[in-house]
Amino acid sequence: MNTILVTLPVNGTQKAVLENAGENCRFLYETDSSKTEELIPEADIIIGNVPTGDIHASPKLKLLQLQSAGTDGYTAPGVLSENTILTNATGAYDKTVAEHGLALTLMLQKNFYLYRDLQNQHIWKDMGMAASIADSTVVIVGYGSIGSLYAKMVKALGATVIGVKRRKSEKPEILDELVTMDELDNILPRADVVFSVLPNTLATRHLYTAERFAMMKPTAVFINCGRGNAVSAEVLYDVLQKKIIRAAACDVFEQEPLPSDSPLWSLENLVITPHTAGGFHLPDTKDKIIAIAAQNIRAVLGKDEYRNIIDFSTGYKK
Amino acid sequence: MNTILVTLPVNGTQKAVLENAGENCRFLYETDSSKTEELIPEADIIIGNVPTGDIHASPKLKLLQLQSAGTDGYTAPGVLSENTILTNATGAYDKTVAEHGLALTLMLQKNFYLYRDLQNQHIWKDMGMAASIADSTVVIVGYGSIGSLYAKMVKALGATVIGVKRRKSEKPEILDELVTMDELDNILPRADVVFSVLPNTLATRHLYTAERFAMMKPTAVFINCGRGNAVSAEVLYDVLQKKIIRAAACDVFEQEPLPSDSPLWSLENLVITPHTAGGFHLPDTKDKIIAIAAQNIRAVLGKDEYRNIIDFSTGYKK
Structure with missing residues (x-):
């Protein structure tokens, strides 16, 4: 037995x-x-x-x-x-993480993090141009089960969608392009949105270097719903503080909980959720x-x- | 000439x-x-x-x-x-308002307004269950050109979608149901999301009374991307302060700009954007x-x- x-x-x-x-x-x-x-x-x-x-x-x-x-x-x-x-x-976890990732993507594109901060100061102020998901090229790094649901969502909203995965395989119909990780540096400059859902492996550790962020458009946004070791706290801080890219949203960090004295908390253009994309935040x-x-x-x-x-x-x- | x-x-x-x-x-x-x-x-x-x-x-x-x-x-x-x-x-304005409305919907469902406030206090805290758009019944009040694009978006994300409009017409394929305004009170109790895109007319003034909010589920969220006169500041404040519904997001208000001494600014469960859903926030x-x-x-x-x-x-x- x-x-x-x-x-x-x-x-x-x-x-x-x-x-x-x-x-x-x-x-x-x-x-x-x-x-x-x-x-x-x-x-x-x-x-x-x-x-x-x-x-x-x-x-x-x-x-x-x-x-x-x-x-x-x-x-x-x-x-x-x-x-x-x-x-x-x-x-x-596909549904919970993909929806969380989509919600973060749109929050960044529509400047809602800025409007929430202004609300807390009772300030009615137009923060200018937003971005449109329909007009965006979205690059999904770590294209697996979660990535493919997120791809389906942003494709339905009109985006051009590029998947990046470890092993070569046939392009699913939902994607506009599917490439392998060794082509990442050719793809990043085209991204309006980089959605990262990489697992924690030796190969993914500190994948997003300062050099790679510098390859992205200055208007790009970066969303990490994978594992926190994909980007170091130092690089993330530096890139956002200098506005090398427009904004980022991270659900995961190298050190979790993020220490209360981390300078990341205070970055206006970083949206932080406390590793709540997955877990049991949806009933099913x-x-x-x-x-x-x-x-x-x-x-x-x-x-x-x-x-x-x-x-x-x-x-x-x- | x-x-x-x-x-x-x-x-x-x-x-x-x-x-x-x-x-x-x-x-x-x-x-x-x-x-x-x-x-x-x-x-x-x-x-x-x-x-x-x-x-x-x-x-x-x-x-x-x-x-x-x-x-x-x-x-x-x-x-x-x-x-x-x-x-x-x-x-x-369909694309800019529908995308803004979708972004607000997901921001409420995923508790991101709470996480942004916690971030500003350097607090890493799980705020519990989120809602899923895929599992939601979405009621679009004022089903016109903007509403139909928003409907297409939330339908693609898996929602059950009900349109409410002034005049009787044939149900478009994208909707699960289409009803007229006189059926609103039968439909509101079923909504997980109420997305309002009503214009400013005599008939829509103060349409959302305290009684109508009380018909909604306590877990429902309300998004107003139409005109501010659809709900009075007093009713909105009272309903949210008492948590008759879970949360709301408003891009429009009876009085705009919202006065800096309005008590609405301080409601934790109200997300405010300063009439930026439309306008020229997208290039096209x-x-x-x-x-x-x-x-x-x-x-x-x-x-x-x-x-x-x-x-x-x-x-x-x-």
């Missing part, structure tokens, strides 16, 4: 979905990480982002189903046994994670195919 | 478009309203929103082409001679007005059909 440890808080309906998938399995529900550590060695399957340091490459563990899309830390040597399959929640995100987890429980039991298996060598979905 | 007075500031390309339409006409370009008053009696055609009090029902005036979509004041008795055709710029708006004006110049010369003729009895396009 397989033991399934669920550390992600779930409601009755979600429990039923999991237990229906894991017929004849023993379910342990424990959300307190001080208690999960003891239960991990018993588990054949874990559903939830248990602390990496608590797993100790448990030899019994067949499946670790993450609740996140990011796999940060779990692919490091020694964390998981080579018998363990790691799956993530790619797909579950967790249902989607549970659906992925249920499929992967069935896969362990030989009744279905695995979904979202992570390749340890890249940290990406296989 | 027809004399055409252009009071709207135009560039060389726009002049060429007008002069090409008004072949053999005499063009007067004057943007200073202290000087236009003298020129008005000479004009057969005026392009631009000259002060209503300066027209004195000029008997020579064949066409007044407004640069605005609103016709506020120009249809009042005594302003224009009965020989004058009044046309407006309906259509020219004026080109679109000039295209409408050129067609109507040709119409005066018997070479084309009129576009956007205003019915004096309703203040709307015929």
